[in-house]
Amino acid sequence: MRDSISVSGGRGRHRKAKQPGEGARRAVVLALAVPVASAALASPSAFAADNRGASVAGHSSPDQAAGADAGDQQMIANLEARIADPRLGSDVSGVVLDADSDATLWDHNGSTALMPASNAKLATATAALTVLGPEHRFQTKVVYGHGTLTLVGGGDRTLTGDDLAQLARTAVAGLKEAGLTTVKVAVDDSLFPEPTLADGWNEGYYPDTVAPVRALVVDGHGVMDTSLDAGQAFARQLTADGVTVDGDVTHATAGRSDVPVAHHTSAPLADIVQHMLKTSDNNIAETLLRMTALRAGRPATFEGGTEVVRHVLSHRYGISLDNFELHDGSGLSRSDRIPAATLAQILERVTEPRYAQTLEPILDGLPVAGEAGSTLGPEYGRFDDPQSQCAVGKVQAKTGTLTGAIGLSGLTRADDGEWRVFSFIENGATATPADTKDAMDGLAATVNGCWA
Structure with a gap:
């Protein structure tokens, strides 16, 4: 049985679409809260069944590279070389999107589901802001x-x-x-x-x-x-x-x-989400997961919260849930699996004017390369080597670190002023975490274009 939530179709250009506003947010809340007799709808997997929105980006192709301008072609060539950095290991994935055209500029195993670590907080924040609203207060x-x-x-x-x-x-x-x-x-x-x-x-x-x-x-x-x-x-x-x-x-x-x-x-939820993302606060993430579930009429549990996250991503934003597996709000679970392409899609929605009223706190909350007090600050040794220093102040990204998993998903403006959205995840690298993070910071600097 399908519910009544409308899903934005496809990934075409839709920058001038009307902003959803409070009415659309209420529709999500009400549709989630209405009891449904079908046992199938009670399962999180059922929410993925009506995923008519986007598909996970596939591997990059010569056609994609050929259609890019000279700057993007250089970026693509550099990424192809730098993704092979031994500090990243062999189980690594990455995606780069042009947020203005919605085109996939580069894809390396982007549909492979890997342990995302705290990059999962992007999904939690998206659901919380959508269901509760940026002005919600506790x-x-x-x-x-x-x-x-x-x-x-x-x-x-x-x-x-x-x-x-x-x-x-x-x-x-x-x-x-x-x-x-x-x-x-x-x-x-x-x-x-x-x-x-x-x-x-x-x-x-x-x-x-x-x-x-x-x-x-x-x-x-x-x-x-x-x-x-x-x-x-x-x-x-x-x-x-x-x-x-x-x-x-x-x-x-x-x-x-x-x-x-x-x-x-x-304080309003917008401020709380910003703090959660800047500092990667696990406790705030797990609390928001439960409060989101309650507002949507689901139990205040891991299962109830992740059910709502899946529903919001798929039905409200048309984001692919292929190979998506989420068990908590913080990304601490070693059973979580999210493709880099899905994380990039979440961040691409953040750049869309029609979603700005709801999702702008995510953009405001992403740590900035070199920003003290955030997880990309100098105290964490980020963006401080010769290859990535050029991107200080130019890259905004959510970090993620678990034993055996490091992720970096964010945005940067290219020379043409347009957003480039990226997500990089590695699992199982044998280099030290500091070395792996340096290599990943270099990939972000490559997307920005300052490390050409």
Whole structure:
């Protein structure tokens, strides 16, 4: 059974198409949220069945090279030589698109599904912005009932200690006005189910690489129970403000009759996505995956979230899901597989004016070569060798690094001012990660044209 979401057809030139706006985004949300009787639709693979949009780019051909201008022909020739760099290993893929014409300029095993590492966050960000909307904000609440203040998590992974302190001050003012000086404290993180490991994760990830995914956290603390950690910080602030906390902080579910006493609203999703991409924040990615699932009427689980990601990519943007396999929101899963061609298609959509209203935060959030504080900054040793230094400030790209997998997918403007979109992924290279990244930075500099 097919759903009612319309899919943009083909990969022709469509720069002057009308922007989708809020109405189109709501259509995606509503269509995902409507219960469907068909058991087939409940399967993520079913969402790929109606993939009438784009096809994964094939291998480059002499015709493609022949149709390119002199600068592109030189780039293609250089890429053909440089993709054989032994630092990249033998299991490497790459794609370069001309975003203005939608033409595939170069393709080396682009349809091969490889472990993408954090390049998978591009898919998560696309789905979150589409379903929730760039202006969406997350709420953390405090409610009171039966002698207990309950801190209720709303999926805000950016909540700070200062935010928590303000919640406590507001709550204390209300308590004192009511003549109350002693309370119990509880935390409610029932928005998400009990944390589980994704397929392709192992317990060694916890809690440093990623924390168990819960709906409440403060200051991004990497601890096993972020909700209790936040509740304990909240209780300490209450005590500092003159209210006695009776007993230990516990898990509970807020009652329907509990009275709201304070709330905090996050920055807009656009800002959160930008931060997630700049710093490759795994915890934000996994939280956004669950919040996207909930908004679309799916369970707040890895499976529910990745189901929505697949649906949005295929049905909203016409992106191929051939050989696409996603098990989490961060790309930490060693079972994830995404072709370079698919990642390039996602980024190509970011350049289209008709999607700018929704997807521009992705472009704004991509690390810039040489940008301190981002994953392409000098502190990570990126774009600092003789071949790639010329691309500092000229390349924007999402990095990805796991043991045995390195990716770099992004955009750069060529001499003609048009966007060139690229994606490079390698798995299993035997060179040091630093050397492999240098080689990959060189490929990006080649696409820009500064390393001619």
